[in-house]
Amino acid sequence: MTQNEKEMISFLGFASYYRKHLEDFSIHARSLYRICAQQTVFEMTQERIPAYEKIRYALTNAPSLLMPDWKISFKLYIDAWGEDLGAALHQVQIVNDKPYEGPIFFI
Structure with missing residues (x-):
């Protein structure tokens, strides 16, 4: 978990590199970008913690490929x-x- 604004900026910069591979990245990152704004107090609220965790989970858990089931639609x-x-x-x-x-x- 990031502890300050500098760490959050670094985390979001890293995550942004992979944003096109992370579903709903902009939705989850919105509240995290807000605390990096000028004259904003860094506070991990109940809204921001799950957003941070979802992005972190998506970055650290690669999807595994499924075997196709030809009876189900694609x-x-x-x-x-x-x-x-x-x-x-x-x-x-x-x-x-x-x-x-x-x-x-x-x-």
Whole structure:
């Protein structure tokens, strides 16, 4: 857990490098960016702690690929910018008795 503004700025800078790979990064990081603003007291509130933990968890836990189940529908996420293209094929499967949407393939 970051203890001061300088550590939070460093953490957010690191996390921002991976932001395109972290789902809902801007939503979770919004309150954390606010405490880095000028003339704001650094305080990890009940709103900010879960936001920090979600980003930290997403950075430290890589998704594992699922085996495709051909009887279940797939979800295709795509992104393109200029000459770059990325895609992820996902599927919702039951993992540990809970529905889990996970990746099957990345390009």
